Amino acid sequence: MPEHIAPKKLYYFVFGSLLILTLLTWQIAYIDLGRWNTVVALIIAITKASLVAAFFMHLRWSASVVRLVLFAALFWLAIMVTLTVGDFFTRNVVSNPQAWQASQASVQVTQPVAASPRR
Amino acid sequence: MHNTQAVIAEQFDDSTQQHEAASLGMWIFLGTEIMFFGAVFTAYTVYRNLYTTAFEEGSHLLNAPIGAFNTAVLICSSLTMALAVHAAQTGKRKRLITFLISTMILGGVFLYVKFILEWLHEYRDGLAPGLHFTYAGPQAAHVAMFFCFYFILTGIHATHMIVGEGIMAILLVMAWRGRFSEANHNHIEMFGLYWHFIDIVWIFLFPLLYLLGAHF
Numbered sequence: 105m106p107e108h109i110a111p112k113k114l115y116y117f118v119f120g121s122l123l124i125l126t127l128l129t130w131q132i133a134y135i136d137l138g139r140w141n142t143v144v145a146l147i148i149a150i151t152k153a154s155l156v157a158a159f160f161m162h163l164r165w166s167a168s169v170v171r172l173v174l175f176a177a178l179f180w181l182a183i184m185v186t187l188t189v190g191d192f193f194t195r196n197v198v199s200n201p202q203a204w205q206a207s208q209a210s211v212q213v214t215q216p217v218a219a220s221p222r223r
Numbered sequence: 224m225h226n227t228q229a230v231i232a233e234q235f236d237d238s239t240q241q242h243e244a245a246s247l248g249m250w251i252f253l254g255t256e257i258m259f260f261g262a263v264f265t266a267y268t269v270y271r272n273l274y275t276t277a278f279e280e281g282s283h284l285l286n287a288p289i290g291a292f293n294t295a296v297l298i299c300s301s302l303t304m305a306l307a308v309h310a311a312q313t314g315k316r317k318r319l320i321t322f323l324i325s326t327m328i329l330g331g332v333f334l335y336v337k338f339i340l341e342w343l344h345e346y347r348d349g350l351a352p353g354l355h356f357t358y359a360g361p362q363a364a365h366v367a368m369f370f371c372f373y374f375i376l377t378g379i380h381a382t383h384m385i386v387g388e389g390i391m392a393i394l395l396v397m398a399w400r401g402r403f404s405e406a407n408h409n410h411i412e413m414f415g416l417y418w419h420f421i422d423i424v425w426i427f428l429f430p431l432l433y434l435l436g437a438h439f
Contacts (some may be wrong), residue, residue: 107242109312119302123295126429130291133434141438145430153423160305160419162412167243170250177254181261185268192269 108165118159125152229406242409249413253420260424263379267372267431274365281369283436284350284358286341290433293336294425300329301422308415311408316401319411323395326418330388337381345370373432380428383421390414 129148133141158164163171229238271278307322349357351374352367360366394414397403403411 107239107312109309112306112309115302115305115309119298122298122301126291126294126298129430129434130287130294133287133430133437136438141434145434149427149430152426156301156419156423156426160301160422161416166246170243170246173247173250173254177257181257184258184261185265188265189268189272193272 108162110159110162110165114159118155121155122152125155238406242412245409245413246416249416253416256420260379263372263376264427264431267376270368270372271435274362274368277362277365278369279436279439280360280362281366281373281436282432282434283439284348284366285345285373285433285436287433287437289336289340290429293333294429296329296333296336297422297425300326300333301419303329304415304418308408308412311398311403311411312405314403314405316398316403319398319403320395323391323398327388327391327395330384330391334381334384334388337377342374342377376428376432380421380424383424387414387418387421390417 125148129145132144132148135141137144157174163174229241231238231241235241235244303322303325307319307326310316310318310322345351346355349355350370352370356367356370358366391414394410397410
């Protein structure tokens, strides 16, 4: 398989799209969209990164094994992000149910002798 | 110079196999780079969600137009790098040298803006945690956290660019001596992958650092 030489026109087209998307993400940032600011910014960033990877980095014409390496790296990145974020933002979510707390209190009041050996 | 004939290392059958092996190796390296930057981005995600308003406050202190300008500079340098690879693939030595020099100049502009117009400015304004941090406010400690991420992320990104400039200087000398041709241009192409990867990192850094607090 001889390597693919992309036409220069395509490079200029990708370059133009990247500049337009940069202008877009920059100007949208001045509008308050609440949580959606980040979502829009990330969607534009992922689009730009995909354009660079597909055309400037020739991924569009690369061997499948090369693409596999990229997807493996992104997959492992997703594992790292998911588990870390999942850990951090669920640490304080579960509190003791009130009923359980009440039963603990009554155990301590009514059966102090039975409760103490467990310590 | 016998550079019209492909130089094939002993372990490869032909130039196609050599080219694919080089691409695969380079992409595996870029995979490790994704994990390297990914770890800092993950930490950023956690802290940004813990101290959302403080991060927006910190981001507001950065200069978004300068960040946008630098993004454009880096995209231009990616274009000149892609054209340099194209020139190498088609065996145009002069064009290759021209585009390598343009890429180096654009990279230099980026680094100048980053260090002189931004870092130095932020240091003087008292926004450098640990060195000179005078920002006062109810959330000052968490704003300092934002600036830690700012300096670490832009710092490791700039380090990659400085390394890239060094490699480009070597490639420029090699191109000058006529080491590259239609048959031999793997070095240029693999370096191109590295340079575009740095561009992609910045594509994510720009909105995450500069645009976070632009809306108020």
